[in-house]
Amino acid sequence: xxxxxxxxxxxxxxxxxxxxxxxxxxxxxxxxxxxxxxxxxxxxxxxxxxxxxxxxxxxxxxxxxxxxxxxxxxxxxxxxxxxxxxxxxxxxxxxxxxxxxxxxxxxxxxxxxxxxxxxxxxxxxxxxxxxxxxxxxxxxxxxxxxxxxxxxxxxxxxxxxxxxxxxxxxxxxxxxxxxxxxxxxxxxxxxxxxxxxxxxxxxxxxxxxxxxxxxxxxxxxxxxxxxxxxxxxxxxxxxxxxxxxxxxxxxxxxxxxxxxxxxxxxxxxxxxxxxxxxxxxxxxxxxxxxxxxxxxxxxxxxxxxx
Amino acid sequence: xxxxxxxxxxxxxxxxxxxxxxxxxxxxxxxxxxxxxxxxxxxxxxxxxxxxxxxxxxxxxxxxxxxxxxxxxxxxxxxxxxxxxxxxxxxxxxxxxxxxxxxxxxxxxxxxxxxxxxxxxxxxxxxxxxxxxxxxxxxxxxxxxxxxxxxxxxxxxxxxxxxxxxxxxxxxxxxxxxxxxxxxxxxxxxxxxxxxxxxxxxxxxxxxxxxxxxxxxxxxxxxxxxxxxxxxxxxxxxxxxxxxxxxxxxxxxxxxxxxxxxxxxxxxx
Numbered sequence: 001x002x003x004x005x006x007x008x009x010x011x012x013x014x015x016x017x018x019x020x021x022x023x024x025x026x027x028x029x030x031x032x033x034x035x036x037x038x039x040x041x042x043x044x045x046x047x048x049x050x051x052x053x054x055x056x057x058x059x060x061x062x063x064x065x066x067x068x069x070x071x072x073x074x075x076x077x078x079x080x081x082x083x084x085x086x087x088x089x090x091x092x093x094x095x096x097x098x099x100x101x102x103x104x105x106x107x108x109x110x111x112x113x114x115x116x117x118x119x120x121x122x123x124x125x126x127x128x129x130x131x132x133x134x135x136x137x138x139x140x141x142x143x144x145x146x147x148x149x150x151x152x153x154x155x156x157x158x159x160x161x162x163x164x165x166x167x168x169x170x171x172x173x174x175x176x177x178x179x180x181x182x183x184x185x186x187x188x189x190x191x192x193x194x195x196x197x198x199x200x201x202x203x204x205x206x207x208x209x210x211x212x213x214x215x216x217x218x219x220x221x222x223x224x225x226x227x228x229x230x231x232x233x234x235x236x237x238x239x240x241x242x243x244x245x246x247x248x249x250x251x252x253x254x255x256x257x258x259x260x261x262x263x264x265x266x267x268x269x270x271x272x273x274x275x276x277x278x279x280x281x282x283x284x285x286x287x288x289x290x291x292x293x294x295x296x297x298x299x300x301x302x303x304x305x306x
Numbered sequence: 307x308x309x310x311x312x313x314x315x316x317x318x319x320x321x322x323x324x325x326x327x328x329x330x331x332x333x334x335x336x337x338x339x340x341x342x343x344x345x346x347x348x349x350x351x352x353x354x355x356x357x358x359x360x361x362x363x364x365x366x367x368x369x370x371x372x373x374x375x376x377x378x379x380x381x382x383x384x385x386x387x388x389x390x391x392x393x394x395x396x397x398x399x400x401x402x403x404x405x406x407x408x409x410x411x412x413x414x415x416x417x418x419x420x421x422x423x424x425x426x427x428x429x430x431x432x433x434x435x436x437x438x439x440x441x442x443x444x445x446x447x448x449x450x451x452x453x454x455x456x457x458x459x460x461x462x463x464x465x466x467x468x469x470x471x472x473x474x475x476x477x478x479x480x481x482x483x484x485x486x487x488x489x490x491x492x493x494x495x496x497x498x499x500x501x502x503x504x505x506x507x508x509x510x511x512x513x514x515x516x517x518x519x520x521x522x523x524x525x526x527x528x529x530x531x532x533x534x535x536x537x538x539x540x541x542x543x544x545x546x547x548x549x550x551x552x553x554x555x556x557x558x559x560x561x562x563x564x565x566x567x568x569x570x571x572x573x574x575x
Contacts (some may be wrong), residue, residue, distance in 0.1 A: 016509050024529075026529035027564070028535065028538070030537065031538045033538050034533070034539065048570070053571060057352055058354065058525075059345075059525065060411070060523055060529070062310075063526060064309050067307070068526075073531065075566060075568060077570075081569055081570070090435075139337060201312060203388065204349035204390070208312070208347075210352065210353070266528070270526050275541070
């Protein structure tokens with residue numbers, strides 16, 4: 001393969017632009033390692049809160065013809081145990097991004113104090129989860145003020161690149177991203193799951209999910225994610241991790257053309273297992289070669305140049 | 307794109323195996339293999355994974371032990387009540403060309419092995435089966451030899467000697483292994499029992515498959531809750547049935563597992 005897939009965002013070098021999205025497989029260090037061995041350019045851990053959280057009642061995920069709804073509810077072992085789980089991350093073969101959640105500013109600070117020594121290369125803050133009371137859009141966190149505050153706070157105490165993950169639902173998405181950029185965020189991750197949506201089992205006349213409602217991901221989310229990345233590319237200068245429904249190499253190229261520098265991949269693991277990273281990367285390379293591109297960077301934001 | 311179909315099925319029959327275990331029967335062509343599991347959804351309440359304990363052409367049974375709130379709700383179900391079933395999922399026991407097999411079940415772990423025993427009698431009639439079943443006491447045993455083909459040789463052990471041999475299933479297994487009578491072991495039950503069985507399988511150079519139970523959550527292979535250290539493989543997909551060689555590479559086997567929050571929980575002897 002003669003196409004260069006190496007990319008760089010927020011000062012982080014990636015062997016390829018694929019990044020494991022937060023919430024998928026990222027419970028343990030060994031799981032991250034498996035995903036890296038399966039070809040991911042970087043990985044994001046499942047979000048960590050200060051306290052232990054068991055998450056929502058099962059079913060936490062339900063699938064349908066065009067994607068998936070999830071209402072995991074941020075289950076995690078809490079920052080103290082997470083610090084042990086994710087120790088010495090520099091032993092792994094690719095960069096690892098932290099994902100931190102909290103309800104108050106101080107929660108974010110305290111979580112980071114636990115995780116500071118682990119070896120994370122960046123911190124992502126999902127202020128945009130649509131299905132967990134007290135957090136994200138259900139906690140009123142998807143605002144320019146919150147985006148600014150948390151970015152500043154975590155930048156100051158960590159010195160690391162901060163990534164703000166935005167919601168595709170809210171008309172203020174651009175304002176949230178601009179506030180993050182102005183506060184010194186290094187990148188925007190677009191997008192979190194959409195909705196929330198609901199699936200009803202008509203035989204039992206009940207919502208399927210334990211929490212009744214859940215965030216929409218997978219192929220159904222893709223056109224919305226593409227539009228959001230397209231809009232953000234016009235609005236901010238910092239790089240964008242395009243996330244939402246990328247399942248194939250063609251989806252990945254489309255996302256890059258919309259303006260993404262890196263690609264978040266999550267729900268695709270349902271369709272193709274952890275090996276989906278290698279498959280998407282190889283097929284991206286083939287596609288680019290066939291279309292006479294020498295470097296993946298040539299297609300980033302290409303649609304804006306016409 | 308693919309998706310997981312939920313089959314809403316009425317309960318056809320309920321058998322009370324003992325005070326803590328019931329088997330729920332459904333009319334449905336499940337086409338599971340021994341060791342695989344299904345997700346049982348109680349609409350509006352919860353969803354949990356259960357291994358298949360019985361299967362015929364058009365019926366299957368789930369042998370369920372009451373261990374928590376959700377199984378308590380399941381125990382309240384009556385014939386005709388409807389539940390959601392997804393599956394089957396996961397890996398399964400494969401006896402291969404073995405001729406003398408030992409099935410070693412502890413507690414409700416005997417359920418998937420009874421499915422394996424029944425299937426082996428039917429499909430591989432020339433295979434000799436030794437079925438070793440352990441329980442704390444007589445009242446907790448639920449496998450009845452009279453329900454099976456007479457060719458299966460049953461061995462019962464109880465902690466208190468109330469039925470069968472007083473002692474452990476591993477004592478019986480080691481005796482059979484030392485007599486050179488076994489070329490394949492399938493086991494299911496408490497993890498420390500399975501750990502001991504893997505040690506015996508190693509000692510006697512015998513093929514062995516275990517069923518490694520880990521907390522499962524998402525039902526579709528993406529949440530990472532059932533991933534084991536240090537391999538990073540999912541027990542819902544690359545498990546739960548794994549062979550000896552793989553089990554020996556899992557450093558947490560017999561030591562710890564993860565709870566619903568992803569927190570490590572140690573096994574105590």
